[in-house]
Amino acid sequence: MDYIEANQADRNRSKDMYELIGDTGTNFLSLHKSALADGAISKKQKDLTALAIAVATKCEGCINSHVKDAVANGATIEEIAETVEVAILMSGGPGIVYGGKAIEAAKQYLNQK
Numbered sequence: 001m002d003y004i005e006a007n008q009a010d011r012n013r014s015k016d017m018y019e020l021i022g023d024t025g026t027n028f029l030s031l032h033k034s035a036l037a038d039g040a041i042s043k044k045q046k047d048l049t050a051l052a053i054a055v056a057t058k059c060e061g062c063i064n065s066h067v068k069d070a071v072a073n074g075a076t077i078e079e080i081a082e083t084v085e086v087a088i089l090m091s092g093g094p095g096i097v098y099g100g101k102a103i104e105a106a107k108q109y110l111n112q113k
Helices: 002-020 022-033 042-058 060-072 077-091 092-113
Strands: none
Touching: 002 022, 002 060, 002 077, 042 060, 042 077, 042 092, 060 077, 060 092, 077 092
């Protein structure tokens, strides 16, 4: 799977949807921006936390998006792998499958740099 291409397709679909759903989309984007902003915890750490939750809840689009953003904010493959370890701890077998997707996506984004 080409995670870089898939991420762009997800973003394009989301953009189209946000135009149709008005305030709900605007408010979600505002929440997303606020929740992931640097604070006492860095944006990178927040994206890694979101990644662990995405793996545990099996959300491929979220995995892809948070890997992309974590890498853009300096995350290493080792940090992504340890995040996946925590997700596996919290979700069991499905964490293995979706954690593998996160690792593959991270490799693609890191190779793009």
